[in-house]
Amino acid sequence: MAVRDLLWEALRRRPRHLVRLLAWSFAEAAPSFASGQAIAHALDDGFAAGRPMTGLGWLAMLAAAWLAAAVGARQVLLSIAAVVEPFRDTLLRRVVGGTLHRAATSGAGPDSAAVARLNRQVELARDSFGAVIAVVRSFLFSVVGVVLGVLTLMGAVLPLVILPLVAGLALFLMSLPAMARLQRELILAEERTSASVAAMVDGLRDVTACGAEERVAAGVGRDVDHQARTSRSLARLTAARTLSLAVGGWLPILMVLAATPSLVRDGATAGVILGTLTYVAQSLTPALGSLVQGVGVNGVRLVVALERIVQTSARPAAAAPGSAKLPRGVLLRLRGVTFAYGPRADPVISDLDLAVRDGDHLAVVGPSGIGKSTVAALVAGILRPRSGRILIGGVPVGNLDRADLCRARVLIPQEAYVFRGTLGENLTYLADEPSESEIDKAVDAVGMTDLARRLGGYAAEVDPSELSSGERQLIALTRAYLSPARLVLLDEATCHLDPAAEARAEEAFAGRDGTLIVIAHRLTSALRARRVLVMDGTRAQVGTHEEMVAASPLYRDLMGRWESPVTTEA
Template identity: 75%
Template sequence: MKIRELLWGAARRRPRNLVRLFGWSFAEAAPSFVSGQAIAHALDDGFAAGRPVVGLGWLMLMAAAWLTAAIGARQVLLAIARIVEPFRDALLRHVVAGTLHRSATSGLRPDSAAVARLSRQVELARDSFAAVIAVSRSFLFSVAGVVLGVLTLTGSVLPLVLLPLVAGLALFSASLPAMARLQRRLILAEEGTASSVASMVDALRDVTACGAQDRVEAVVGRDVARQAGIATALARLTAVRTLSLAVGGWLPILLVLAATPALVRDGATAGVVLGTLTYVAQSLTPALGSLVQGVGVNGVRLVVALERILKTGARPAETSSPEATPTETPTATPTATTAAARRIGAPRGASLWLRGVTFAYGPGAEPVVSELTLSVPEGDHLAVVGPSGIGKSTVAALAAGILRPGDGQVLIGGVPVQALGRAALSRARVLIPQEAYVFRGTLRENLTYLATGRSSSGGSPEIGSLPDPALDRALDRAVDAVGMAHLAERIGGYEAPVDPSELSSGERQLIALTRAYLSPARLVLLDEATCHLDPAAEARAEEAFAARGGTLIVIAHRLTSALRARRVLVMDGVRARVGTHEEMIAGSPLYRDLMGRWEDPVAAGA
């Protein structure tokens, strides 16, 4: 997305706010037109004519204009806030969505420091956008008021005002690209310096112990010197702002003063000359100064911040996303992939098939999964077991389409997950991770937000489209089946608000499990989703999903999950074996060892 389109879209998202902004801007700009007129008439028609009451009346009119401007200024700030706050929210959504998407597709944890830096850039962009709107709008209305006022006093003076103004604006505009480049370099240098200093502080004890003070001082000093040099260059360039202000704001005053004898000969009165100078000195020069300062600083910061946000907060290229991954060959284009997805249609059933899947976290890393071929027919109940860190969660993420295999293919219902759009994929499968997600809202909203629309097979309506009494009965059945009836009662019912911070990890897991139970997905993947439940609660939840229908894959936290499953997938390094519990006891030494270590304490307790 281009920066210009982003800013224009934010400004026109709600036209009513623009109308309100422009309306109150007229009120705020009232002194720009009234001040010169009031001074000229107060002098010529009032005090100079021996009528002080008339002169005071014109001055009172100018005071009223300033009072109106004060009221308008307050309303202008509120109108600007209505524009920039949604703009800020949209940028934050972009940053968070891009970070989460990169984390999900790469399998790496989000860089919290990078997210924090981008969040600061978002706040900087919001403040800069507000400042640019404020000064640009104020300048335009002030110039319009000055031009109209000068024309009503004496039109011959207008070139003396406008020509220097145009020259000053042109000089300022010419310096903006260089300012943007230096400002961009300065932001990067500031971040580099902060990173170097932070690393030095964290390792200060080791630096001292190793006698590496001189070397570290040189490295950090180089970053500081680079930042100082860029800041100095930017300071020199900002001198152009002062020159443009002098040309556009103060030169008109000198020209009007120099032309005063000629204006008087042409019939201009002292009030007209003083009113013209008032227009320039009181309205035009301050407005130009605010524009130069606001756009020269905040405008440049806004562009640089948005460039950083749009670049570093963006999702990976479309060719690496699940929606646009080639379906058959590496040379397939995103357009061809989308067309293939439309031809293939929705998954046919809830079977899962991994064909020669290999996955590694990063180029050159050892594969976590190597040439794994696995067929899970619809209606199957599979438990995945193995030592901690062996790659069980990676298999779950691959099966859910969250991770993309380096080689091989993953199919749900006979359809490659790469050919499924996000909506179709979410209707086909549901993945519950170890850390359950619960949001602030009612219990009903937490339980049913996946249960909307129609089923993935296009059949009967999902529970989200049922009338309220039927929906409550469906909720009751799910809550009772999974075993969270007591929790629902303690929270206060379906309409009660849920505060995630007040729930235990096990209670959050019960809510997430019930949500998955109510979803339309027929393929359910439980990635240690019951690890915070006691064994009895875990058994009840797994049995509920087994009786629900569809396909169930459980990344086992306790080996009792393997005893409840129809088949067991045993992961041993990059190898994997699948079969019934009896077959694994007979053929897998690792499985026998795991079961032996688990069963011995039970036998001893008996």
């Protein structure tokens, strides 16, 4: 249904160009009606009757029809482009929008490889859409011209032309589902092959160093072989297209020739027979061939490409109040979570148990590289643990669909993501249509009022390259503040702010309805938090600041170094 809606919307939004396309199609299709008429009359009324000038006049009329068709063809191409190019822009916005949404909600940054693959699908959809419009329109106008022309010559001939055409179309339509299935498999196989080859090239040094050449080559080879098998299966279906073209395009010629004696007895002239054959050979058969090729290849590619674009770039719709699977009170629980970056690597997180109640404010501290950001990525669902369970609202993170996960948590990483667009679009990207007063409240709470005024207000265009790291962090923090997520994860998301601005932002989130987890880069974040999770590489301890000072030597050491005065010599 989504694919059909996309196509219908692309046509419905360009009515003026569609009218122009139909108008010029009449001119382009002029030879479809004029060819048989001109040949029949040139023969019967001209050359066969001893009036060569009359025959030449009819042929001149046919030449004029072809000139009109040439002018019409140019205008038709321009009209098709006017419909297809906005369609391409719509698809690109959908792809980029979906990518931006995933980047903003996951904190993982944009997946440039996925964008490149989807951009290829967009270009494929654009080209296929234009080709389908061209061939379907040409076929319909050609069939109408041929039917009217044959009826004008001799109505008794029409069944000999139309019945085989209907049979050929039926054979072609019956083969379309199998073509669509194989074309879909081929696109997926191409993506898998591209991904496996890219991964192999990126890790070539590691593959060689580990002696894994044979294993990696076997994996890539399987993907290549699967793509080749799918391509061969799709190629075999061309036989169905050839059969439908033979039945619908060439069988009418044989039937007309076989019925010629009977038609002559009924009054058909040589011009009528030759004109009918001209209609079939010069108009109907080429139009059917273009339709079979265009829809059988480009039409199938169009549908499959749009399905891929819709599936992989869709943004989760905002859930209606009370419709999300998660309860309002989010409870985060980690049970025996272990994670390592690689099957043989030492665990970064080992057997971690943690419970964070709704409304809690937790700071995660520890030395650099100890795994603090890994904890945030695990909770956000970006990474999957080797063992153990992570539950939000009692539901395993892996079981939540994207819409529920996005409404349950938001992660702001150290390098905040801002996209080209208005400031308002950047701030409300994750929100459920907030009012301007709600935006004002969030902007004031996080501390970006001066920045919003300096940028020119919510309608001002934002160029990320012209913003400092701290300004991008303020925009991302306000975006997270406006989101419906009950769990906010700040992974050093204030590291580019000065201490006062950092304190204001964290206090804003602490006062916001929900749960806050801060990956601390300054120990002042731990002092502001209700509880502290101390990670020391062998175990993790959680408690209040006072409890951690008493129980954790590492925490005391970190606090002592932070609180020690810096002395300078005079």
